[in-house]
Every structure is written in structure tokens, then in C-alpha cells.
Amino acid sequence: MTHEFVHESRPGRVVFAVGARTRLAEEVDRLGLRRLIVVCTPEQADLAAELTLPLRDRIAALHPHATRHVPTAVAATAVARSREASADGCIAVGGGSAIGLAKAIAKDTGLPSVAVPTTYAGSEMTPIWGLTGADRKTTGRDPRVLPSTVLYDPALTLTLPSRLSLTSGINALAHAAEALYAPDGSPITALMAAESARALAGALPRVAADPRDLEARSDALYGAWLAGSVLGATTMSLHHKLCHVLGGAFDLPHAETHTAILPHVLAFNLPAAARARTALESAFGAADPGGHLFHLAEDLGAEMSLAALGMPEDGVDTVVAQALATPYANPRPVTETDLRAMVGNALTGEAPA
Ligand code: NAD
Incomplete structure (x- = not known):
């Protein structure tokens, strides 16, 4: 068999170190930014204020109003705030919600951003933006929303609650898994995805056992960086489609x-x-990675029932209809019956069939 692939490298600088937070001012200087808007969730306002203290002369606005899935009204307010403040750049401190809001600002204004991620979601490595209207999420790709610089500091993840550490890590694992069977993967993305799965599968049980284990936190964040990178570089399949519809x-x-x-x-x-099967079997040291992951996540305290997470009992029809409405890539053809079985089992928290 001969090789055939297209691989595109994205611009962007990554600084990864315990204590990287102290290099924020230096990285902002490198980009020549002078009037910054800082975005985060309300819960992380104190952290964002603390991290940006050395830059206080250059902070034009602190905007702690990020919420999950970036509602269009929340995005519009943040864009207006950045314009009022005449910001020339943005700092996002937090998980995918904060980084998503910085992306919404960049999408409308073109402002460059520095991301300081505190979860494993990986949005900081992708040119993908997302906005949520009345009952539907829209996503798209725009190179302008990719952060110019990403500062990964594993010490910032020590406060991530145990259960969210686990589920956020599995969110990252999902990027790696789907990159391994992506229709547009390359040898580089395959290497990165397999390494990501290895790092995450090894780190997550250690993080669960001791959330203050800095080496385990460093391994998990390293896996999350790789996962975000392949999420941004490849096309995701059925799993991301279903999560997008459900969210x-x-x-x-x-x-x-x-x-x-x-x-x-x-x-x-x-x-x-x-x-993907070989890489995930090797990462987990187990045959049947799907079943293994289900029991691992359940044993470590994750909620495996979508009903318990808030999905209505009669919501399966909506999910199946939306998932069937637009085509997407997948290594295996998916019928309506397949979808009903998967979503039905996830609704009640059954192990995979
Ligand atoms: P999140 O950003 O909503 O964070 C969840 C909660 O945890 C928030 O209350 C936050 O303040 C808190 N938190 C975050 N880090 C913490 C820490 N270290 N210590 C204590 N609390 C902390 O959750 P998320 O899972 O990171 O992001 C989800 C969002 O990101 C979704 O909207 C999703 O669509 C988006 N996302 C986008 C992409 C992309 O490429 N565009 C990729 C992944 C996720």
C-alpha cells in the first residue's frame, strides 16, 4: 500500500510547564498587545484577576460572563464589551466555555487571543467556533479564532473537581479516538492521537486516585493538548455529531x-x-475499549445515564432526527435502528450492547 494524505500544520505557539502562568505577561509582550479583554466564567473570575495582575496596566476589561455552549446573546455582549473597551487582544482563562467566548469575540472582531486552559476540552488548539441559539448549536471553522498562544500550566488543573477531571479527560479521549478513524487523518495526526490516548488512559485513573498528583495532572493535560490538536486537524465523526446534537x-x-x-x-x-481499535486496546491494555471505558468511567464515579444528566425520556426521537438530518463522516454506516440503540442505552445508562 502506498501513502496518501494531506497534512496541514496550524500556526500557534504552545508553552507547557508547571508554573507557565507566570509567563503570561511575557507572552502578551511577544504579541505586542496593549489593551486586553479578559474572559472567563463567573466562578473563575478571581483566578483570572490573579493571573492577569502583572498585566494590570494593560487590562481594558475583565468580562467574567462565559457560560457553556456560548449562547448567541452572551457572545454579542462580549463582542460589544471588547469594542467599547477598544481591546486589541483577548485573554481567555478557563475551560472550553471561556475559550469559546474568546473565539466568538475573535470571529466578529479578528482580535488575537492568548488561552490559558484549565480543563482538558482542547478548544484552544482548534479553529472551530460554536454558538448556541434557541435549541440548536451551530459550529464552523475560521482560522482567526485559533488562539495565537496557549499557556498550559498543569498546576491550574489541580482545582478541577475529580468528576469533571474524569469526564473532561474522556472528552479529550473522544477527540483522539475519532481522529484515529477520521477520513482526513494523516500519519502525524495518527501518531498524536495514539500518544494522546496513551497519556490520557494512563493519567485519568491516577488523577481520580489523587487529584493533587501533579505528574498525573501533567500527563493528562499533555494528552489533552494532543487531543485538541487532532480535533482541530481532522474531521470528527458519529460521537461528536451526537454530542453536538445533545448539547x-x-x-x-x-x-x-x-x-x-x-x-x-x-x-x-x-x-x-x-x-483506532489497536491504538485504544494498547492505551487501555484491554480488549473491547468501549466496554472497558464504560466500566472504568462508571467505577471512577462518572454519571453514565443521559437521563440523569437532563435528557428528557422522550428525547431520543429528536436526537435521531437531528443526527440523520445532515450527513457526517463515520467509519461504519449508521442506520436509524443503530442510533436508537446507542442513544437509548446511553439514556438509561446501560453498558454498550
Ligand atoms: P467549561 O469551560 O464549561 O467548565 C466547566 C466548569 O468548570 C465551569 O464552571 C468552570 O468555571 C469550571 N472550571 C474550569 N476549570 C476549572 C479548574 N481548573 N478548577 C475549578 N473549576 C474549573 O467546560 P469544558 O468542558 O472545558 O468546556 C465545554 C465547552 O467547550 C462546550 O461549550 C464545548 O462545546 C466547548 N468545546 C469547544 C471545542 C472547540 O474546538 N470549539 C472543543 C472542546 C469543547
């Missing part, structure tokens, strides 16, 4: 939804995706 239709929590769905999609897809 938009029922406002379900992001990382938890990924955790409840991924075992079912892996059990369905891996028989048709040899490379």
Missing part, C-alpha cells in the same frame, strides 16, 4: 455528555476501524 437540543453538560456517549460509539465503530 444543543437539551443544554446537557459538555464533558459529562461525551463520557456517557463515547463507550457506545466506540463499541459500535471499532469493529470497522482497525487502527
